[in-house]
Amino acid sequence: MRNFCRNVKPGLAASLLTAAFLLFPPAGNAEDQPVWRHGTSSIGEPKYKQGFARFDYVNPDAPKGGELRLSENGTFDTFNPILSKGEAASGVTSLVFDTLLKSAEDEITTAYGLLAEGVSYPDDISSASFRLRAEAKWADGKPVTPEDVVFSFEMVKQYNPLLSNYYRHVTSAEKTGERDVTFHFDEKNNHELPNILGQFPILPKHWWEGEDTQGKKRDISQTTLEPVMGSGPYKIASFQAGGSIRFELRDDYWAKNLNVNVGQYNFGVISYGFYGDRNVQFEAFRSGNVDFYQDNSASHWATAYDFPAMKDGRVIREEIENPLRATGIMQALVPNMRREKFKDPRVREALNYAFDFEDLNRNLAYNAYKRVDSYFWGTELASSALPEGREKAILEELKDKVPPEVFTTPYTNPVNGEPQKVRENLRKALDLFKEAGYELKGNRLVNAKTGEPFGFELLLSNPSFERTVMPFINSVKRIGIDARIRTVDDSQYTNRVRSFDYDMIYGIWAQTLVPGNEQLDYWGSSSVNQQGSRNYAGISDPAIDELIRKVIFAPNREELIATTRALDRVLLAHHFVVPLFYSKSVRVAYWNQLAHLKELPYYSTGFPDSWWSKNATPK
Structure with missing residues (x-):
């Protein structure tokens, strides 16, 4: 369940209503x-x-x-x-x-x-x-x-x-x-x-x-x-x-x-300035023209705060875990399965083998991130190991409709970070592409039947993302993929995403501890052709639809946890996305004229x- 009315509000308004208290005493019967x-x-x-x-x-x-x-x-x-x-x-x-x-x-x-x-x-x-x-x-x-x-x-x-x-x-x-x-x-x-x-x-x-x-x-x-x-x-x-x-x-x-x-609502005035570049936006904060800045870059957080106002205490920095205590995150590169080239799960899995998270985290992020391995990452709703108990029983009801590996193989992301591991994982990626009908001709990966080169465009809305995804682009080029980055302005990006006009995007879903009707919008068949939905990957799967309904109608907390973990496990087994990374705290900096209670x-x-x-x- 998502709150659409309050901007960036963790602790979103709820589902699974239980008894509350009477506002008015009843009269009569x-x-x-x-x-x-x-x-x-x-x-x-x-x-x-x-x-x-x-x-x-x-x-x-x-x-x-x-x-x-x-x-x-x-x-x-x-x-x-x-x-x-x-x-x-x-x-x-x-x-x-x-x-x-x-x-x-x-x-x-x-x-x-x-x-x-x-x-x-x-x-x-x-x-x-x-x-x-x-x-x-x-x-x-x-x-x-x-x-x-x-x-x-x-x-x-x-x-x-x-x-x-x-x-x-x-x-x-x-x-x-x-x-x-x-x-x-x-x-x-x-x-x-x-x-x-x-x-x-x-x-x-x-x-x-x-x-x-x-x-x-x-x-x-x-x-x-x-x-x-x-x-x-x-x-x-x-x-x-x-x-x-x-x-x-x-x-x-x-x-x-x-x-x-x-x-x-304590501020007499709240004003917003809009900037076309994150660097210019930060400079406005650093110079004192903006009072509050949320920093989403680990490397920027580690290196950019050596200015005088920071050193003399006029600017305060905090890393706050509170918003993520009840928020599950999936941040990922999202192939659009409405494109024929991404329909085969082996193709999507191969792309994950080409993503070297460990090198990126070490060289660009000062080891500040953890790799995401669940659509409900960081919460009790995340699946792990092999299914047991009620979760296993739920999956067995759908045994003929879900990938068999949900019962035999725990989901894990490939581990890179060392030259030997990188080579082994790129070979694994090529093997998966070969199983999916592709082959290397010279230095190009092509469809074995049609000769059509395999390539894609990664659509971004902000130049600051380019530094993060460029290592992935360079990696897939090593196995003959014609991969490109295209960064467009906010308006064009919004319109293209709403109409699913992209090969791949940099996407994020935030989950509450009580998932519900919003799951239909994320990965339900009813939303796959609904322009403006957040079914960015183009998921349409009967078993996933059934699991979403089980989540929505879960009669108690125990059933909700088991059903959500089953849904998570099936989503992961289909390799719909290339999971990225996230931090377990929110990084904020603000000028010291702002104040809040010690306990947020x-x-x-x-x-x-x-x-x-x-x-x-x-x-």
Whole structure:
């Protein structure tokens, strides 16, 4: 389950709902009354009881004010928060718009009421109802209504393929009371559906159906650079198209004192600058024009922080493990199986033998990374060794549909790093290509029947990735593959990935500890031709589809773990990707006018919501 509404939020809102607490005491016959829950949790009961004052990880006395200057790589051309086309502006969805529920960052996939004061659903989970807060208001003072929720959901399903697939089992939404809206499902006992409905941005129907300042009727199906209106804590105060955005904290924000918001949204201004190059972006941070920088390069982290502000303490560096405590990572080179050349699993496996992780990690990353060997790497959901117990029983139910090696051979990545091992693995790669119908002619790898050379283009969105993938490109060239790198601008990259117009990309999937409906979007057959889906590899496999359904409908935690490990094992056995590497901590640097509590949220950096500026005025 993924949170689509809060940018870079580990501890994403949840699935597998369990009993929470009554928001309103029932009157009359309890069987006739809905049970309104103030929060939902995937594992056990929600930590925070009905009427809680605030989250534990916030500073309720944090001063309000000051400016947070952030940077983004790339550009933007729209403020529309739901559209799947264009380059969406950073911060708009998370700062301008509220959602029905809000995630807690010190619990595993648990959410509490934001726009909605309660959620209710029947025992068979054939529907879910949300009751809006009477005090919820748009920035223009008008109330948030069930009609707004219905409108938002219908627009999301119509104009965003990714979210349409995510909510594919939600058939309709309707107003069922003065402040109530009910969603109907086409299947029962999908425990995740009520919770993930708390995640999409709620839009003001009257604003989108109205006219702009020029008297032109607005069109939600199109990109727009008109500052959009929401019910959230910030408003768009100013911008330069493609270059910068300035958000200002709304003093009249309806939920500024709500328990889920206490101690948060502390910056008076949050501004974003957009940069076309990561080096220029870092220079802006180093020179003091940007306040916060997340560094994703181990070598850069090790070598680039010798400037005066770092030495005298004005810049602080931290490596924070919190966001990855509940996040499984698969970062990989992803061949597109919609291309005929990548359909044979032996071809894909051969490419993995040509990837020398050990040399890259030693020479480019200061040995800072670990090789990824699971689609749920770093969590208890990752498969290992040979299947046993319930996991083995699940796989045996699909014995004729899964690769036989899932029962006999634990998945491991090839080990390189030494000249002899490199030579042996390249020979193994050539053997696999030969089995798949290829042969070396001179110094070129060609199809033995057609004579067509084997080659591919690796599509990138950022020049900074080139240094990482170039050793792989050089390695496959040694076995006669015509491999090339093509780096394009963000807009072109986004459009090509949405339409699956690539041979190979550098991809990443982040998993929660409670996987669910998003697995359909990652590797389900229903998403293979759904433009905008994250089925980047083009996976369409009946056994994987069945395992995804077992994950979604797992009745308890033990079954979920066993089923997810089985899914992981089958995905690995098909060699859909060339696994790369990752770190178990997030590296951040920031100027010392920013502050946070000593104890960050257990599953998050808490940035920027619960941080504050020392330049702000205390209460």
